[in-house]
Amino acid sequence: DTGVSQDPRHKIxxxxxxxxxxxxxxxxxxxxxxxxxxxxxxxxxxxxFQNEAQLEKSRLLSDRFSAERxxxxxxxxxxxxxxxxxxxxxxxASSLGKTGVYFGPGTRLTVT
Amino acid sequence: xxxxxxxPAALSVPEGENLVLNCSFTDSxxxxxxxxxxxxxxxxxxxxxxxxxxxxxxxxxxxxxxxKSSGRSTLYIAxxxxxxxxxxxxxxxxxxxxxxxxxxxxxxQVVVTP
Numbered sequence: 001d002t003g004v005s006q007d008p009r010h011k012i013x014x015x016x017x018x019x020x021x022x023x024x025x026x027x028x029x030x031x032x033x034x035x036x037x038x039x040x041x042x043x044x045x046x047x048x049f050q051n052e053a054q055l056e057k058s059r060l061l062s063d064r065f066s067a068e069r070x071x072x073x074x075x076x077x078x079x080x081x082x083x084x085x086x087x088x089x090x091x092x093a094s095s096l097g098k099t100g101v102y103f104g105p106g107t108r109l110t111v112t
Numbered sequence: 113x114x115x116x117x118x119x120p121a122a123l124s125v126p127e128g129e130n131l132v133l134n135c136s137f138t139d140s141x142x143x144x145x146x147x148x149x150x151x152x153x154x155x156x157x158x159x160x161x162x163x164x165x166x167x168x169x170x171x172x173x174x175x176x177x178x179x180k181s182s183g184r185s186t187l188y189i190a191x192x193x194x195x196x197x198x199x200x201x202x203x204x205x206x207x208x209x210x211x212x213x214x215x216x217x218x219x220x221q222v223v224v225t226p
């Protein structure tokens with residue numbers, strides 16, 4: 001058990017470019033969550049999966065954002081046509097049913 | 113709009129002092145509540161989980177209480193150490209079925225000076 005991992009840890013991109021982040025949850029965790037955190041604020045819920053099904057999406061998740069978890073294991077979060085307001089830390093977390101929720105180290109996105 | 117408020121926003125204490133961190137909610141509909149720790153540039157580490165039927169949880173030097181009637185939770189850290197320096201976040205579940213879907217406060221940034 002190596003914990004939740006996220007890749008890349010840092011991403012700098014120019015406005016208008018597309019970016020994709022990957023999250024590998026703890027093995028056998030059936031739930032996977034994405035959050036976004038801006039400087040000085042707490043994380044905000046974006047979406048979550050149970051196995052491969054995306055069960056809920058926040059209103060924060062505009063049409064430019066898409067998340068997938070194709071085989072119920074790793075997940076990707078894609079942002080199309082990035083904007084400066086997308087600059088944030090993107091956190092992934094996983095859990096097995098209603099047990100503890102474990103967060104990854106995050107991907108810090110900077111849009112220039 | 114439901115909000116989670118943490119007071120104070122920042123706190124600096126000398127080593128050995130006890131820490132008291134507060135978390136409050138705009139409505140008293142509270143399900144499970146968790147306290148997390150976040151080190152600079154890092155993810156979150158769960159410290160204590162208080163289930164909706166509980167009033168407090170303890171782990172080592174940490175104690176968290178939950179008063180649902182007043183919509184408040186308090187995290188106590190006894191005999192603080194420099195290694196306790198971090199941002200502490202409280203988070204509550206939004207509904208009974210939303211395990212892992214949290215509403216977070218903005219956090220309290222703690223600095224413990226040697």
